Amino acid sequence: MVTREDRVRQILLRVMDPEIPVISVVDLGIIHKIKSVDGAIEVQVMPTYSGCPATDYIPQLIAKALRKEGYVEVKVINVNFPVWGTDRITSEGRRLLKEYGIAPPKVGGTPDCPQCGANDVEQISQFGSTPCKSLFRCRECLEPFEYFKCH
Amino acid sequence: MIANQQVFQFVLHLADDSLILGHRLSEWCGHGPTIEQDIALTNLALDLVGQSRLYYQYAAEIEGKGRTEDDLAYLRDVIEFRNHLITELPRGDFAFTVLRQYLWCSFRTEFYQHLLTSSEIKLGELAAKCLKELQYHQRFSITWINRLGLGTKVSHEKMQTALDELWPYTFEFFQPTAAEEKLINASLIPDCRDIRKTWDQSCQSVLREASLVVPQEHWDFQGGKEGMHTEHLGYILAEMQFLQRTYPGLVW
Ligand SMILES: [Zn+2]
Numbered sequence: 197m198v199t200r201e202d203r204v205r206q207i208l209l210r211v212m213d214p215e216i217p218v219i220s221v222v223d224l225g226i227i228h229k230i231k232s233v234d235g236a237i238e239v240q241v242m243p244t245y246s247g248c249p250a251t252d253y254i255p256q257l258i259a260k261a262l263r264k265e266g267y268v269e270v271k272v273i274n275v276n277f278p279v280w281g282t283d284r285i286t287s288e289g290r291r292l293l294k295e296y297g298i299a300p301p302k303v304g305g306t307p308d309c310p311q312c313g314a315n316d317v318e319q320i321s322q323f324g325s326t327p328c329k330s331l332f333r334c335r336e337c338l339e340p341f342e343y344f345k346c347h
Numbered sequence: 348m349i350a351n352q353q354v355f356q357f358v359l360h361l362a363d364d365s366l367i368l369g370h371r372l373s374e375w376c377g378h379g380p381t382i383e384q385d386i387a388l389t390n391l392a393l394d395l396v397g398q399s400r401l402y403y404q405y406a407a408e409i410e411g412k413g414r415t416e417d418d419l420a421y422l423r424d425v426i427e428f429r430n431h432l433i434t435e436l437p438r439g440d441f442a443f444t445v446l447r448q449y450l451w452c453s454f455r456t457e458f459y460q461h462l463l464t465s466s467e468i469k470l471g472e473l474a475a476k477c478l479k480e481l482q483y484h485q486r487f488s489i490t491w492i493n494r495l496g497l498g499t500k501v502s503h504e505k506m507q508t509a510l511d512e513l514w515p516y517t518f519e520f521f522q523p524t525a526a527e528e529k530l531i532n533a534s535l536i537p538d539c540r541d542i543r544k545t546w547d548q549s550c551q552s553v554l555r556e557a558s559l560v561v562p563q564e565h566w567d568f569q570g571g572k573e574g575m576h577t578e579h580l581g582y583i584l585a586e587m588q589f590l591q592r593t594y595p596g597l598v599w
Contacts, residue, residue: 245393245394245397245480246393246394246395246397246398246400246401246476246477246480247390247392247393247394247395247396247397247398247480248393248397249393251397276401276472276473276476277472277473277475277476279472279475279476279479281479320383321386321387322387322483322486322487322490323383323386323387323391323487324386325386327390327393327394331383345483347479347483
């Protein structure tokens with residue numbers, strides 16, 4: 197049986213991260229809970245980094261998407277605990293990141309180049325264009341690439 | 348029974364520390380020695396300002412008088428700020444900036460490790476979130492301490508000068524205020540005196556590895572946690588609070 201929560205999750209699969217528009221909030225692993233309480237929908241979001249400017253924006257995007265699908269009473273809140281970590285990114289999310297040219301987080305060792313797959317890479321910068329990324333260069337194909345930091 | 352007032356003041360201290368240091372780091376925006384370091388310092392600033400928001404929101408909730416995070420950040424004056432003095436010192440050069448970051452961050456991460464198990468659940472939860480980010484910042488500053496400490500004669504001198512200037516401000520980390528003593532006795536927060544030894548050991552080893560020498564003089568500055576600040580804080584607040592003071596209630 198498809199529950200109301202499942203239907204909401206389906207909608208959230210189409211709400212993309214504003215800074216990496218190929219990955220949904222579901223695949224990014226930031227949806228903590230979806231609750232249906234007395235006809236109202238409550239979505240609990242785990243923000244990624246404290247410094248992420250999208251922290252206030254993402255709940256607005258989620259609420260907007262749900263209202264568009266006919267949900268009237270919608271409450272989207274940020275919860276700071278449990279703490280979000282990159283281990284919450286789904287395998288589909290990791291695949292999408294790589295396809296988009298961002299090396300997905302890797303526990304231990306250096307990332308693989310998302311262009312050619314080589315592991316002969318060097319870090320250019322510990323920080324990147326958004327709080328969640330750092331910069332690398334591939335020594336094999338010589339392309340620079342972004343890496344989604346392990347967090 | 349611990350008065351809410353003491354927890355409120357302590358949470359403000361955590362918030363102010365992050366906000367003021369975050370503001371100092373943000374002054375590097377557009378002035379970093381290279382584009383990568385410019386981005387790194389502003390990323391650190393973003394995280395710290397973000398963390399301060401979490402604490403201001405929490406402080407506002409504890410106080411329960413209808414003040415918001417913005418009221419606490421923008422409408423308090425110098426004597427009401429509770430940050431460590433080290434956070435408000437002018438940004439200095441790049442050596443000074445990365446070394447201050449290291450000294451403060453290594454203390455803060457050690458402190459948060461112990462705060463994780465606080466009986467005040469929310470304190471532990473926020474510490475867990477901030478800790479993850481600060482550990483990454485820590486790696487950044489250690490990389491630079493080594494690189495500059497062991498780099499050229501000039502870079503080494505700059506690091507040593509920064510250490511001589513900053514070291515006396517680290518004593519304040521380990522001196523609890525009277526209000527903190529009460530929270531310590533109630534096991535709500537760790538005793539900063541207890542973490543001194545661990546902090547000292549890890550600090551000394553990082554600095555030694557970078558061939559930097561900890562100054563021997565035993566003079567120190569304190570008072571920030573009780574609202575006694577250097578003249579520098581006033582200038583930060585003047586800049587940071589200008590808009591809100593001039594146009595009260597203005598929103599983005
Ligand atoms: Zn490659």
